[in-house]
Amino acid sequence: MPNPLNLIRNFSIIAHIDHGKSTLADRLIQRTGGLTDREMTHGQMLDNMEIEQERGITIKAQTVRLKWKAADGQTYTLNLMDTPGHVDFAYEVSRSLAACEGALLVVDAAQGVEAQTLANVYQSIEYDHEIVPVINKIDLPAAEPEKVRHEIEDIIGLDASDAVLASAKSGIGIDEILQAIVDKVPAPKGDASAPLKAMLVDSWYDPYLGVVVLVRVMEGVLKKGQQIKFMQAGTTHLVDRVGCMTPKIEQLNDLGPGEIGFITAQIKEISEARVGDTITDAKRPAAAALPGFKEVQPVVFCGLFPTDAAEFEKLRDSLYKLRLNDASFSFEMETSAALGFGFRCGFLGLLHLEIIQERLTREYDLDLITTAPSVVYKMHLSHSKNEEAKTIELHNPADMPDPNRIESIEEPWIEATIYTPDEYLGGILKLCQDRRGIQKELTYVGGRAQLKYELPLNEVVFDFYDRLKSISKGYASFDYAQVGHREGDLVKMSILVNEEPVDALSMIVHRGTAEARGRGMCERLKDLIPRHLFKIPIQAAIGGKVIARETISAMRKDVTAKCYGGDATRKRKLLDKQKKGKAKMREYGSVSIPQEAFIAALRMGDEG
Incomplete structure (x- = not known):
């Protein structure tokens, strides 16, 4: 029998990375008796992946159903959604928030409000959530709860006079948080007799x-043995299991309005269960799907190649296995003259790229080379004799069409919000200026500056985040949202080694920064490529024009060592013979570029 609506509370936790979100989720589970101390095998119980626990980040949304006896003597069902905090997973966060009626806003008492907190809290306010502020880590020596309380009021505009003061690590204020959820978060609405309408939150x-689907029932009842239909995918399935996580798996007969749980329906491919889809009854369907669904598009692309060509099959199998759990990641085969066979992969952002790469290395024991990340460019082509004018999307710089046919190139732009202590402002402004940024606003809150910049995504995907962290000694926080494509003066820069183009090192750059980028790449390759018996020129070129050059000098064998005494013409003759040999060698010799040189050159990111 479904729970009465007035005794259900659905909420998520919003926080910046490392503000104690997963630790708080642990304490709530323990306090409500979801797990005993003995069953808490590790901290951050909802972060299942090794990488999540190590880095202290949440990658996959998790849900847990808790029972709590409130001050009024009633036992409430609390559904906690633990969402990712990072911008790469913004769409998943939006669906998790759409499945809730309220949110806990967790802010570190020592660090205050940061960029990601803001981005997710505004999203939460858009869904008309009731937000409960929680000031966490109040037992730290550097904690300033009153200052943070004012920050929440000044920056976000929320009344924080009754914010709960807590320390998730020490267990302070946990009961107060649970009571605040019951008192402030509204109960869900929904009609059990209406046609089934449920949102697919995650899978x-x-x-x-097979595929386990996390759902939030909006209307109607979802039962075991029911024939259901996914409205966006257009597929029908038979429900064979209904349940919830407490966080142990508990099987149920049905899920009623306002409830969050999981179903399995013998779905083989995760791509069939897309986040944000609407689930309805196949025999008695709902009139319209739930709003907000969109296809997740990869934003950043890069090539993944095995260091050892024999591991290609292993890499392919590993990518297929990873794809089982992550439908937002795409890949297709590509070949490179320098690196052999590999895959062109699409990711939601840089963190997503890093996580996939790390999982391939760790879980599947692969040694990989990653080419420089690039973004999706829109190319407007003029019509030629055989073809009419058209627009194409370019993921790989090596596939760039003939420059004579390109009328214009558009690149993706983002709006970045940066929070930084005042003393680092100068360096950050210079960094944004160097990356072709357009300043939108600069405001002060307490002793910290809030910067809004529009930046080309191409300039951010290299090492912008690392540079930002090093300039600000780790204190600046960064969040971004896409603002569409804009036209730019972009060119393809090729790297030639011994007058042969190396496709894996070609990149699309802005004409204004091409020379500096090309010079940096040539200088780095000069140090990385070992010397041969002949001179090797390394050039960066745009079309037929060389914009930077370095030369690796030849190793010289001392051919005159055997001459002792005698006429100078003997030595001259031997040196001339050597010179001719070197010229011939340069003509026919091939330059072997070691793998380490590729890896180091591709990791260079950006000169700055």
């Missing part, structure tokens, strides 16, 4: 059950 692959 993951289980080797025994």
